[in-house]
Amino acid sequence: MGAIFQSLGRTISAGVVILIVIALVAGTFGKMGEYAWWTFFMRWLHVLTGIMWIGLLWYFNFVQTPSMPKIPDEQKPAITKVIAPEALFWFRWAALATVVTGLILAHMNGYLGKALSLSAPFHAIGVGMWLALVMAFNVWFIIWPNQKKALGIVQVDADAKAKAARMAMLTSRFNTMLSIPMLYCMVAQQNSGL
Numbered sequence: 069m070g071a072i073f074q075s076l077g078r079t080i081s082a083g084v085v086i087l088i089v090i091a092l093v094a095g096t097f098g099k100m101g102e103y104a105w106w107t108f109f110m111r112w113l114h115v116l117t118g119i120m121w122i123g124l125l126w127y128f129n130f131v132q133t134p135s136m137p138k139i140p141d142e143q144k145p146a147i148t149k150v151i152a153p154e155a156l157f158w159f160r161w162a163a164l165a166t167v168v169t170g171l172i173l174a175h176m177n178g179y180l181g182k183a184l185s186l187s188a189p190f191h192a193i194g195v196g197m198w199l200a201l202v203m204a205f206n207v208w209f210i211i212w213p214n215q216k217k218a219l220g221i222v223q224v225d226a227d228a229k230a231k232a233a234r235m236a237m238l239t240s241r242f243n244t245m246l247s248i249p250m251l252y253c254m255v256a257q258q259n260s261g262l
């Protein structure tokens with residue numbers, strides 16, 4: 069058991085094995101010829117990547133940013149040089165994967181264009197998709213470029229570095245705000261609507 073949990077790769081593989089066992093017992097593999105099953109599978113992939121993205125967004129906003137002022141200056145590089153770059157790697161690629169799986173899912177559901185044009189009865193998912201697209205744009209074109217300057221991955225002077233850190237922080241807060249209605253809209257389409 070210990071050998072599994074000492075490696076992240078083996079831990080994830082163990083999760084997949086448990087899933088396969090559950091699918092075997094439930095007879096899920098028999099449904100793999102059906103279109104509806106693949107839509108369901110894409111929905112699962114989408115929620116998985118979305119949790120990775122929004123989980124890290126909330127980690128930054130609920131944990132890392134509020135903790136920075138409490139960390140002594142000589143220990144801050146542990147965050148800025150090691151933890152933040154690693155977290156940002158998973159953060160931005162999870163954002164992209166969520167957009168891709170979400171768009172494929174909407175296409176498989178047959179309402180991609182209708183949702184993006186906010187046509188009835190796809191208002192809920194349409195609004196959710198637009199909110200999430202704005203958030204993903206912010207990740208790739210505002211937060212990440214500014215974080216590169218703030219973390220010293222791209223060299224700039226001290227003034228530009230401070231401005232970049234503030235812009236990244238404010239945009240990240242903006243995304244945290246949008247994540248609340250975005251998630252409501254995501255789950256609303258299948259349930260109560262808006």
Ligand code: HEM
Nearest residue numbers: 118119122166167170171173174197200201254255257258
């Ligand atoms: C641009 C990005 C996104 C697009 C295009 C997108 C698209 C979609 C679509 C088409 C659905 C299916 C709705 C339905 O018919 O029930 C959906 C559901 C969902 N999405 Fe997203 N989404 C995006 C971002 C996100 C993010 C960031 C999260 C965060 C976790 C998320 C979480 C969910 C959840 C939990 C569901 C409900 C699944 C269910 O009820 O079975 N989505 N999304």
